[in-house]
Amino acid sequence: MTAAMIELDDGAHLRTWTTGSVVPQRYPVVMVHGGPGVPDYLAPVAGIIDDLCLVHRYDQRGTGGSSWEGEHTIVRHVHDLSLSLDAWGHDRVVLVGHSFGTNMASYFLLAHPERVAGLIQIAGPFLDPWREADRAAQRARRTGEQQARLEELDAIESRTDTEEIEYLTVSWLTDHADRTRARDWALASACTLRPINYAMNAQLNAAKKADPLESHVDELREHLPPGAVIIGGAGDSRPAGALRRLGTRLNCEVIIVPNAGHNPWLEAPDQFGATLRAAVERQTRRAGNRPRPRPPLERRGSRSETTPSP
CATH class of the missing domain: 3.40.50.1820 (Alpha/Beta hydrolase fold, catalytic domain)
Incomplete structure (x- = not known):
């Protein structure tokens, strides 16, 4: 390479x-x-x-x-x-x-x-x-606790690094069809794809x-x-x-x-x-x-x- x-x-x-x-x-x-x-x-x-x-x-x-x-x-x-x-x-x-x-x-x-x-x-x-179909699928793939935590983290104006990793993990775990491995894959992405350019x-x-x-x-x-x-x-x-x-x-x-x-x-x-x-x-x-x-x-x-x- x-x-x-x-x-x-x-x-x-x-x-x-x-x-x-x-x-x-x-x-x-x-x-x-x-x-x-x-x-x-x-x-x-x-x-x-x-x-x-x-x-x-x-x-x-x-x-x-x-x-x-x-x-x-x-x-x-x-x-x-x-x-x-x-x-x-x-x-x-x-x-x-x-x-x-x-x-x-x-x-x-x-x-x-x-x-x-x-x-x-x-x-x-x-x-x-x-978009509505996507939002509905995301809601179905998160537990009530995960959804509440996502909204709580989203409302924080300046998240710590730990909070950012958690926020991205809960955001991205709905991308995966395999629900047994979804969180692990989302966590791996959250740990490697930071920092996010939110302005971009x-x-x-x-x-x-x-x-x-x-x-x-x-x-x-x-x-x-x-x-x-x-x-x-x-x-x-x-x-x-x-x-x-x-x-x-x-x-x-x-x-x-x-x-x-x-x-x-x-x-x-x-x-x-x-x-x-x-x-x-x-x-x-x-x-x-x-x-x-x-x-x-x-x-x-x-x-x-x-x-x-x-």
């Missing part, structure tokens, strides 16, 4: 990691993590595919080891990713987004379709209406609401690269049905992994790994080496239509 800092045009720096190796007949992969406001956590996902191609990851501006200064806009973060591709020396890449990273990858596709050779979206993007979170969520992807679905469908796929977890608190609806609107394959939550590599590593590798092998092939895309009706009849939903 190679770690490096990329200097951007405004003097900010992004912390990056590169694994795998250059394969002449394949496009590189760039992973876009979620949040917003947490550092990169996709190393385990990169490890599933970096024997196939070159894989880049980075801490988004405002997180982890990257620069924290300045305001956060969709335009700025899209520009950061474009400058990163330049720094890595890539004209075109396959984007792999997770959670809020699927939104960022979608906005990048809208701004720079010529630079996106492939698109793999994991656990997103979720377009309205979906608020600014980017506001920017997403001001320019919602819902208003760009037709344009997204027009620019969607061949073979693009959305991968979700049947046990995510966020409704798999919302991903299926988006897939229908985009004419994009949707694969829902049974027994998996918001981070499907944790709960269904074999099935998720096989699904991701197949998508990467298909989409990273350069022009002339790709198989012909399946007709739209066949994609709509894929196994994603029969897999269980939450």
Whole structure:
């Protein structure tokens, strides 16, 4: 693995990691993590595919080891990713987004379709209406005591480090379908993904609401690269049905992994790994080496239509 800092045009720096190796007949992969406001956590996902191609990851501006200064806009973060591709020396890449990273990858596709050779979206993007179903699932997955404690911690203006870890753990334990391990996974994330950039979170969520992807679905469908796929977890608190609806609107394959939550590599590593590798092998092939895309009706009849939903 190679770690490096990329200097951007405004003097900010992004912390990056590169694994795998250059394969002449394949496009590189760039992973876009979620949040917003947490550092990169996709190393385990990169490890599933970096024997196939070159894989880049980075801490988004405002997180982890990257620069924290300045305001956060969709335009700025899209520009950061474009400058990163330049720094890595890539004209075109396959984007792999997770959670809020699927939104960022979608906005990048809208701004720079010529630079996106492939698109793999994991656990997103979720377009309205979906929030009420998510809130209901979260409430069902927390005990009354946990919900009360979450509200108590949320009301604290300046939490101690111990309180912050507890707050994040109770917040994130609903992401996982395996209720016996959910708290342990959430606690591990809470201990490693701090500090949270709450200002960045608020600014980017506001920017997403001001320019919602819902208003760009037709344009997204027009620019969607061949073979693009959305991968979700049947046990995510966020409704798999919302991903299926988006897939229908985009004419994009949707694969829902049974027994998996918001981070499907944790709960269904074999099935998720096989699904991701197949998508990467298909989409990273350069022009002339790709198989012909399946007709739209066949994609709509894929196994994603029969897999269980939450």
